[in-house]
Amino acid sequence: MFILLICLCCISFGLAVGVFVVPGPIPSNLRQTPVSEEIPVVRESFDDSRTVKAQLDVTEGQSIAWTGGGIVTKLGVGSQSILSSGESPFSVDGKPIVALHTSVPLYRDLYAGMAGEDVGALRDELVRLGFGGDTVQRLHDTFDRSLRLSLIGLQKHIGAARTGALHLTDCVWLPGQSITLASSSLVLGQSAPQELGRTAMTVSALKINVPDGLYPGARVVDINGVETKLPSDGVVTDRVFLDALVKTDAFVQWSAAGEEQRAGGLSSTIRLEHALDATKVPAGAVFGINGHRACVRNGEHSVVVDLYGSDNGFAMVGPEGRLSSVQVPVRVAMQCPVSTQAR
Incomplete structure (x- = not known):
């Protein structure tokens, strides 16, 4: 018993000493400043690459109509095809149909002796396409001999009868010099419908809210590998860039999303043009x-x-x-x- 009491006293003494010997935490204001x-x-x-959201100004697709009828005997377009003014996308009953863009939509047959803004618009497009037809200003809106010869040049180009007149059943009016069909209703060997298809969605501008505090320097915007210079105001209107953008997988997925998701913007990357x-x-x-x-x-x-x-x-x-x-x-x-x- 005596030995047990001695052991207990030793343990108590050791604990008491430990309380005074082991140091407590050092107050933060007394700690040594770390050495540099x-x-x-x-x-x-x-290149200061940043991921941002871009808002798009888009125009939904519109219908491409035709007033003629007959069996499609030749077909050179389909969904996602590009239609260009001055070319023949299809033939009906063996007759080539020409696609034309004019600043004034075509609404009547045009032939020698007629006059009007639609005549002048036809002349302007034939000149742009390289078929001549330019004349003095006072005859600009008159279907004269020079315009007839220009039209014959276009008809020869597409392999159509060289009548020197333009009938609505022989042409399709396009809303732009070059458009992309999102869908096509034309089927080889079947009757051509009045609505040939619809144009694809187009983008007129891309808007980026440029972050503050960026290091000064020219920047580019990149979406799915398609890029262009980024204006200081963040509004991109580069037509070549926008036309390429609508063909990317990123845009196709964005356009197919719901309205709420589209409102969130299209993921884009902006970076310095020169790293x-x-x-x-x-x-x-x-x-x-x-x-x-x-x-x-x-x-x-x-x-x-x-x-x-x-x-x-x-x-x-x-x-x-x-x-x-x-x-x-x-x-x-x-x-x-x-x-x-x-x-």
Whole structure:
């Protein structure tokens, strides 16, 4: 029993000493400031790529109609085909039908001696297509001999009878110089319907809300591999780009989505047109930020840098000279020459 009491006393004494000997947590205001660490830096190409949503101004497809009738004996178009003014997309009863775009829709037969804005519109299109027909201004809207010869030139081009007159049953009016059929009702060997098909959805503009604070520089917008320059206001109207855009898988999926999903925009990428040769440094190494200018510490010196942007917790900068390393964190107070400059 005596030995047991001695053991219990020793244990109690040990616990009491431990309470006074083992230190408690150090208050945060008394902890030692960590020593700055020298971090090597690397150089990388930086294009400041951003994923943004683009809003599209679109025109839904419209019907392409024809007033003639007969059996389709030759067919050169189908769904997703391109119809161009001045070409023959199909033949009926062995007779080529010509597709024509005119600024004034064709609504009557046209032949020598007639006059009107539709005559002048026909003349303008034949001139554009390279069949001549230009004349003095006072005869612009008159179906004269020069216009008749131009029309014969077009008829010869498509293999039609050279009548020198234009009948509605011999042509299809197009709403544009070149259109894409989203669907076609023409079937070889069957009667040609009055509605030949519908045009595909077209895009007149693409609008991007350009983020604030981007590093100055020309940028491009890229959607599914199709790209063009991004205007400063974010509104893209480049016709070549927009025509290519509607053929991409991204646009097809977007156009097939519901109205609510389409309202959310089309995913796009914007980036600098010419990538920058940047130095990648830890974000904590940057101080004295003033707009797109800042400093980093290199040894005992402040180095002025251009602040290009960020990349996964790192700052992408452009130093005025070569930079091999930076200190993190900036332990001592250092002056940054650009921090007090006016923006």
